[in-house]
Amino acid sequence: MSDDVQARRARAEEALRGTSASLVLLDLGGHTATGFVISSEGHVVTSLHAVASARAITAVLPDGLRSPVVRVAAVDERRDLAVLCLSVPELVPALPLGPATLPSEGEALHIIQAHADRPPESRVLEVRAVQVLGEWLTLLELSRTLPEDASGSPVLDARGQVVGLATAALANGRALGLVIPVRYIAPLLKVPGPPQPLSALDAPRQRATRVRQVPQHPVGLLEGCATPAVESVASLLGQAINVGAPAYNRGDVEGCYRLYAHTAEQLIDERDDCPGVQRALRDGLLRCEGLKHVEDRAWALRDTFDGLMDVIGRWRQARPAPLTPAHKRPPPKTYLN
Template sequence: MSTKLLRNATSGIVAAAVAIGANAMEAIAPFDFIAPNSAFAQDVDERTNIQVYKKASPAVVSIDAGDGTGSGSIISRDGLVLTNAHVVAQARRRTLNIILADGRRLPADIVAFGNNGLDLAVLKIRGQNNLPTVALARPGSVQVGQRAYAIGNPFGQFQGTFTVGIVSRIDKQRGLIQTDAAINPGNSGGPLLNSQGQLIGVNTAIFTSGRTAGNIGIGFAIPVDQVQPFLAAVRQGRASTTSTRQRPTSPVKQPQQISLNGTFVNAALSKGDNVLPVDNSFFDLYIFQGRAGARIRIDMISQQLDSYLILLDPNGNELAQDDDGGGNQNATIMATLPANGTYLVIANSSGGGEAGAYRLRALAASGRSYQPPVRRRGIIIIP
């Protein structure tokens, strides 16, 4: 079974565990025993943060695409800039403005886009030969739990913003990095860095529930493992010069209410539907009311596309996901609901751009439906 970005939008999120015993021991230890160690640890962390920022931030830029903003990383001294395709794909002109960390505003041309919906693009700043650069980490070097640092221009207003987190999850099947480092709109295309200040990924999307567009600790980056082949294609002249990406839908269409009675909903994924910016795939949203302890089953059946399901709990956390659990290209989720409230189902395709008809149903294991008053929730996927 594969796992994917917003299909695994909240999958595999493990809350950081706190060593209660260690904390308790520190709480009762003599002050002169723990103070030097605590101070030392704090100093090491702070020094690392400062060093990463000083090393990488001069090469992180803001991109003014006319009808939107984003971030990027200078990867060559002559001005190649790595960013997201969705940052520049809808630009009305192929010449954009790049704002350097030192405030200079320079023209840049769109050079290439990622193939097959890969959310990457390269720009070239004109007339430069001595710019600072961000180094790329070695492919395969990223590990869950390691520190992760993001630099970018959130909301197009706060250039050079630096945030710190960890690598929360690595989706090996799809090759995606999940992080809790704060990423917001405008951070798209900026670097996700390791503690050596090397680029381990390109920040591409966040997941959030509700109607706000802010970060809730679930961000995604395209890893250096996919960046390196793309850059090789760019340098060899094999990369696409046009984008095939769909414009992400914003705001996301409101979810449709369904009940746990087993009745099939007939629908289709197609152009004009909600679009995940990370892989250019379509999705529909459904909500149902559930109660704690209830066993439910959700089926997505199609002969025209590879079905993919995600189930989110009332707090927006992922409860389950499935690709081919229903056999062939069908998806099935079976789960026990942890709380009373409104649950969200994301009916998605496994691949970018897949379109076709499907059938979806949700049913309670007891065969009885549960229908408390409807409380609609929104979900926004932010490029």
């Protein structure tokens, strides 16, 4: 065995020993996840998606003691993080979080996973890429995938510092192993207000299973509208979606909703020549009034816009094609290859 391999194994064993005392296995009644204690008050951080559908959570401590988890300290939906409250905080030491500096591509990291029937397991994986998804999230993609029950595991660098939380993810049908950096974990300990019941974990699950309610309008909705007016409506709706959707994906849900609402109000004010369009947009804004979360309101207006774009598309197909004068030849084709 080479000195390099021996050194890596020694570092992995040291990381495992130093971390195991702070690991918590989360038994969710059918599946498990890993969490780790990050404060002397017994705050346990884990992956939100792993606990979002839980009706009961039991924390299995390193000594085998089982303790129910009944309180949630904080939730960060955009970064897939949840902080739970242990009922017996004094029994598990906190694992200090490392600096906010990100590991580099190619750097080896240790993922420490808790198990129900055997000692904790250490995996050594390299950073494949540093992914910047926008101002709201920068994460690390690992060189290999992770099992789902590894979600919530602490991730350590070669110096034994906690650099993030591991999560098993799926993107575009491809399984990924990701790390959410510690820079997003520490602020969750400062979230104001008292702890919430486990039902605080239900909102992400409910919104993840959102059912689209796109209106199905008859083509008659556009009766009496001149062609330039319809095309102007389609252009403005398309512009709003092209700007609002990327804003939503960056995490600016409020900005997306404000843009959609402003566009709807603008068309209602300007398009007296398209009463059907005005009526559909008023219905969309009325639907928003009954929704509590800004994310739901943004989707309600997106449904409204998509319903109008759909009927405009069918309206275009139903109209006769313009006649081309016989004496006028079409312009020559331009080929790109």
